[in-house]
Amino acid sequence: MLQDDAVYLELILEPIQACAQYKPKFGQGGRTGITLEQFQSLYQSDLFYSWFGLDNPLMYAAHKAAGGMTSIYRQIGIGCERLFRRVLQDALGLSSEAITWSYGMTGPTGKKKVLYLDGRVPIAEIPNRIARQRFEDWMRASAKAIGVENNVLEALAGTVFEIRQGYKSKDAKRQNADIANAATAYIKGYLPCAAILSAQIDADILARYRMEKWSVLIGILGHNDPLCSTYDFMREIVGYDLAAFFERNKQTLRDEIGEVMRSLLMPGTL
Numbered sequence: 001m002l003q004d005d006a007v008y009l010e011l012i013l014e015p016i017q018a019c020a021q022y023k024p025k026f027g028q029g030g031r032t033g034i035t036l037e038q039f040q041s042l043y044q045s046d047l048f049y050s051w052f053g054l055d056n057p058l059m060y061a062a063h064k065a066a067g068g069m070t071s072i073y074r075q076i077g078i079g080c081e082r083l084f085r086r087v088l089q090d091a092l093g094l095s096s097e098a099i100t101w102s103y104g105m106t107g108p109t110g111k112k113k114v115l116y117l118d119g120r121v122p123i124a125e126i127p128n129r130i131a132r133q134r135f136e137d138w139m140r141a142s143a144k145a146i147g148v149e150n151n152v153l154e155a156l157a158g159t160v161f162e163i164r165q166g167y168k169s170k171d172a173k174r175q176n177a178d179i180a181n182a183a184t185a186y187i188k189g190y191l192p193c194a195a196i197l198s199a200q201i202d203a204d205i206l207a208r209y210r211m212e213k214w215s216v217l218i219g220i221l222g223h224n225d226p227l228c229s230t231y232d233f234m235r236e237i238v239g240y241d242l243a244a245f246f247e248r249n250k251q252t253l254r255d256e257i258g259e260v261m262r263s264l265l266m267p268g269t270l
Contacts, residue, residue, distance in 0.1 A: 013256055016257065017256065022064065022067060024066075028042070093126065093131075098120065098122055124157065142191060145215070158191070159193050161193050161195055162192070163195050170205065178209070182213060192215065195233070201216075
């Protein structure tokens with residue numbers, strides 16, 4: 001599948017490249033942030049900040065780097081979500097409609113909204129019989145491993161995925177939203193699976209998600225366990241060696257991140 005590398009790389013690189021344009025907002029609102037010159041004008045006009053010399057370009061650079069680094073993690077996550085979904089679609093022969101999953105809900109204020117998970121595999125729509133059976137066997141083994149009751153397991157029609165580059169934050173709001181997503185997934189007949197691309201996940205979060213009947217895959221290698229490893233799952237169950245893709249293209253990915261970080265660490269643009 002080397003011929004797919006260029007397409008798959010673009011899915012990751014496009015959001016990462018946007019990070020180089022990051023500008024801090026300094027509480028001024030708007031979507032684009034403010035420039036170094038605007039920052040200095042803002043801080044020089046504030047007597048208190050000017051007394052301390054906080055209009056220094058290095059202060060702007062520090063804010064730019066801090067916010068930009070957060071943006072890098074976020075944009076890597078967005079790129080990997082797009083990549084993961086596309087690989088599932090290509091390797092399993094699914095349509096763009098089949099790979100997408102959403103559901104509507106009414107919030108506490110009565111406003112209706114649509115929530116999306118990052119990917120879906122409806123087993124009946126996998127055209128290849130062997131691939132279909134392989135995925136179904138994995139799904140049932142995953143459900144049993146986290147203690148899903150047999151009557152629920154028998155009703156599962158597929159799996160829905162939430163893709164993360166890592167999960168170290170103990171954001172209770174995010175966790176509660178994921179748990180609500182899992183409950184809805186089971187109601188709709190899907191096993192919820194969180195696929196983490198790195199090995200970075202807080203142990204308490206991992207335990208809580210599995211307790212709430214999420215199947216969780218982690219970005220580890222060498223375990224030969226598709227019930228635990230994202231990369232073993234992709235290679236053995238989906239049929240695409242995602243780890244090999246990253247290994248082949250690591251220099252391109254490193255070079256791109258290096259350029260973005262150099263841009264972020266400068267007060268102005270390079």
